[in-house]
Amino acid sequence: MNLLRCSALSKRYGNKLALDKVDLTLETGSPIALVGPNGAGKTTLMSLLLGFIKPSSGDIKVFGKQPGSTALLGKVAALPQDAALDPDFSLATQLALYARLHGFSNKAAAREVQRVLALVGLADAANALPKALSHGMSKRAAIAQALIGNPKLVLLDEPTAGLDPVNARHVRDLVTELAGDITFIISSHNLEELEKLCGKVLYLDHGKLSQAVDLTKPDSQAYLTLQMQPCDMTALQTQLQKLPGVEAIQPSGKHTLVLRYQPEHAGQLDIQLLQLLQQQQLAYRMLLKGRTLEDQLFS
Numbered sequence: 001m002n003l004l005r006c007s008a009l010s011k012r013y014g015n016k017l018a019l020d021k022v023d024l025t026l027e028t029g030s031p032i033a034l035v036g037p038n039g040a041g042k043t044t045l046m047s048l049l050l051g052f053i054k055p056s057s058g059d060i061k062v063f064g065k066q067p068g069s070t071a072l073l074g075k076v077a078a079l080p081q082d083a084a085l086d087p088d089f090s091l092a093t094q095l096a097l098y099a100r101l102h103g104f105s106n107k108a109a110a111r112e113v114q115r116v117l118a119l120v121g122l123a124d125a126a127n128a129l130p131k132a133l134s135h136g137m138s139k140r141a142a143i144a145q146a147l148i149g150n151p152k153l154v155l156l157d158e159p160t161a162g163l164d165p166v167n168a169r170h171v172r173d174l175v176t177e178l179a180g181d182i183t184f185i186i187s188s189h190n191l192e193e194l195e196k197l198c199g200k201v202l203y204l205d206h207g208k209l210s211q212a213v214d215l216t217k218p219d220s221q222a223y224l225t226l227q228m229q230p231c232d233m234t235a236l237q238t239q240l241q242k243l244p245g246v247e248a249i250q251p252s253g254k255h256t257l258v259l260r261y262q263p264e265h266a267g268q269l270d271i272q273l274l275q276l277l278q279q280q281q282l283a284y285r286m287l288l289k290g291r292t293l294e295d296q297l298f299s
């Protein structure tokens, strides 16, 4: 199903061009990452998707409709980065109010609150005040708010920023669990996390959509990423270069090498590489077919 279609979408604030003729078509499905340096235009694109602001020129359609139109009411939701509930009213009271605003009756709103709180693992905290919640619980409560009414598209802005590893994982698991019913667009600077969660990565830079990486497809060229235990990386690189089919080797970080090879060698190269490490009595930490998202975007 078509999720989003932008054609020559531009947004200008005064003389600042925040989005510059973005053409983009996205289908519903696995989570989509939106990455790019500070000021690249990510929040602007999210705000356009939600209908909070209007394009300066070009066109944008979400599920075939104009963002902000009544046809999209309840279908599109967002978790802003600094989302916060009123500290002094219980979760149940506030979420019920949001559910009422979505058109639920009093009774249905109470059921909806229970449903979304259970989804985020906060069923027991319905009567808690937001000021009594940990940062991780507050984030989950804000996600619960975004899930009211069963939206089909949910935009998450830095959903795990500032969370400890356990709570961050909880949020990631939640997104993975819900991704069958909801398409998520996640804006984040955490590439490792996005790699775990997303099927597609959009890279914005200076308002232009400069790359779109499909993580569900193998790298178009053949790569292996080898992460070693500390060893003489220069000597290892010389050895690896001699393996049949290896075209180029690029260091990536202190103990990691990215090998580009001729695709016809895909069947044997990883085995030959492991044999070489065994002969040399070298220990590796990880051997990955393909490249990390960071290497795909920046090398």
Ligand SMILES: Nc1ncnc2c1ncn2[C@@H]1O[C@H](COP(=O)(O)OP(=O)(O)OP(=O)(O)O)[C@@H](O)[C@H]1O
Pocket (backbone or CB within 6 Å): 013, 014, 016, 017, 018, 036, 037, 038, 039, 040, 041, 042, 043, 044, 045
């Ligand atoms: N209301 C505004 N008025 C003027 N300029 C703005 C406004 N909002 C954003 N900008 C500018 O537009 C550009 C894109 O901003 P945007 O917030 O969309 O980037 P971003 O990719 O979300 O950045 P970050 O990663 O820092 O959140 C920036 O140069 C920013 O300064």
